[in-house]
Amino acid sequence: MKIKFYGGQEEVGRSCIMIISEQSKILLDAGIKVGDEDPYPKLPDAELKNIDGIFISHAHLDHCGYLPHIYSAGYDRKVFATQATMEILNVMINDYMRLSEPENVSKEGLRRLMRNYVVAEYMKTIKLKDLTIKFIPAGHILGSSLISVSDGKHTVLYTGDINLASTRLMEGADTRTLKADTLITESTYAGRDDKFPPENTIVKGMVDSVKETLMQNGSVIIPSFAVGRAQEVLLILDDYMNSGKIPKVPIYIDGMINKITRIHRHNILSCRKELQMKILVSEYDPFKSNNYKPVEKKQSRMKVIRDGEPKIIVTTSGMLSGGPVLEYLTHMARNPLNKLLMVGYQAKGTLGNELQNGAKEVEIDKKKVAIKLKVETFHLSAHADRPQLLNLLTKVKGLKNVFIVHGEKSKSEQFREDISKKYKATVPSIGSTHTL
Numbered sequence: 001m002k003i004k005f006y007g008g009q010e011e012v013g014r015s016c017i018m019i020i021s022e023q024s025k026i027l028l029d030a031g032i033k034v035g036d037e038d039p040y041p042k043l044p045d046a047e048l049k050n051i052d053g054i055f056i057s058h059a060h061l062d063h064c065g066y067l068p069h070i071y072s073a074g075y076d077r078k079v080f081a082t083q084a085t086m087e088i089l090n091v092m093i094n095d096y097m098r099l100s101e102p103e104n105v106s107k108e109g110l111r112r113l114m115r116n117y118v119v120a121e122y123m124k125t126i127k128l129k130d131l132t133i134k135f136i137p138a139g140h141i142l143g144s145s146l147i148s149v150s151d152g153k154h155t156v157l158y159t160g161d162i163n164l165a166s167t168r169l170m171e172g173a174d175t176r177t178l179k180a181d182t183l184i185t186e187s188t189y190a191g192r193d194d195k196f197p198p199e200n201t202i203v204k205g206m207v208d209s210v211k212e213t214l215m216q217n218g219s220v221i222i223p224s225f226a227v228g229r230a231q232e233v234l235l236i237l238d239d240y241m242n243s244g245k246i247p248k249v250p251i252y253i254d255g256m257i258n259k260i261t262r263i264h265r266h267n268i269l270s271c272r273k274e275l276q277m278k279i280l281v282s283e284y285d286p287f288k289s290n291n292y293k294p295v296e297k298k299q300s301r302m303k304v305i306r307d308g309e310p311k312i313i314v315t316t317s318g319m320l321s322g323g324p325v326l327e328y329l330t331h332m333a334r335n336p337l338n339k340l341l342m343v344g345y346q347a348k349g350t351l352g353n354e355l356q357n358g359a360k361e362v363e364i365d366k367k368k369v370a371i372k373l374k375v376e377t378f379h380l381s382a383h384a385d386r387p388q389l390l391n392l393l394t395k396v397k398g399l400k401n402v403f404i405v406h407g408e409k410s411k412s413e414q415f416r417e418d419i420s421k422k423y424k425a426t427v428p429s430i431g432s433t434h435t436l
């Protein structure tokens with residue numbers, strides 16, 4: 001077996017890995033690096049005709065955003081993903097098409113993509129020529145999977161993005177039956193300093209912070225990724241509001257979050273068991289809470305902004321690189337009683353990062369906006385931190401080789417150095433091929 005790396009090595013973004021066996025070639029993920037000058041994996045179009053199948057770990061664009069191009073360039077075989085991944089992927093790709101209008105995508109290509117979806121069920125094996133493939137719950141976002149690929153001699157386990165800890169929304173990754181001689185692992189938070197506080201501590205800080213602002217008649221804006229993080233935040237707010245720990249105010253939900261929340265609701269069987277039980281045994285449905293006020297039309301946004309009442313707004317985009325959050329911020333940033341509450345990673349160069357670093361004035365839509373509102377961060381992570389990743393290695397039976405991908409180079413390297421006594425560890429570079 002050989003592994004060839006086409007993207008997402010020594011970086012986060014454009015994940016794309018090829019597994020080559022005696023009879024077949026498959027791709028694990030086909031992502032893009034959103035907003036980058038060099039956004040696509042280094043996979044030559046000429047190679048596409050040799051690929052027997054594509055397997056998608058989850059619906060984030062850095063793992064699936066290259067599919068429209070692949071199908072537009074003539075690839076016409078199957079793409080496998082879980083049901084929830086496919087549903088979210090369609091929303092994400094439509095949104096990406098609308099915002100970025102990439103030149104390398106045709107309507108016919110998009111139709112071809114739709115025709116070639118195959119639903120993969122968790123823990124059921126898929127046979128493709130000499131390969132056996134299995135999707136395993138990864139705990140990262142709804143539908144996310146670890147993918148195991150075996151040719152009978154070697155088994156490669158690919159993490160995609162993984163979270164071993166359970167959250168309100170998702171069960172942690174299912175590590176009960178992992179067996180592989182080779183692991184390809186993400187390393188987003190594999191650096192020596194990457195240890196997260198327990199989720200309870202973060203949630204408590206966040207809830208206190210929201211309460212403080214509302215009690216002083218301010219409003220809270222929570223910029224969030226539409227998938228996973230937003231639903232997590234909503235469940236927390238709803239829970240604490242119902243128990244009286246946060247004052248009852250409307251929680252406005254704006255942007256793609258509304259659509260993605262509906263997808264969570266009808267894929268509830270892939271969410272956390274406790275959440276399923278809550279819905280089953282009581283009449284109460286936390287996805288349809290009366291506390292939520294979806295903002296479905298652009299016109300209603302100004303009404304929300306102008307009503308002068310304390311409120312919470314959960315909206316996209318998570319790093320403030322676009323989306324409705326910019327409109328809210330433009331109108332609400334001058335009021336020092338308001339608060340911008342960050343719950344996710346803010347990449348360097350984004351407006352979110354600028355605000356986190358204490359910017360007093362920012363530019364939105366070429367207009368200068370004075371920042372008087374408070375800015376606070378409570379990082380809820382959907383990724384494993386370093387102790388979790390180290391723990392993962394011990395869960396994989398028969399593990400010998402570890403390829404470290406999907407991380408800043410320094411973090412991947414730190415992780416490699418620290419595990420190399422026990423495993424043959426490699427930080428592969430893009431374009432490199434490795435024989436097992």
Ligand SMILES: [Zn+2]
Pocket residue numbers: 058060140161
């Ligand atoms: Zn992801």
Ligand SMILES: [Zn+2]
Pocket residue numbers: 013060062063161406
């Ligand atoms: Zn990722």
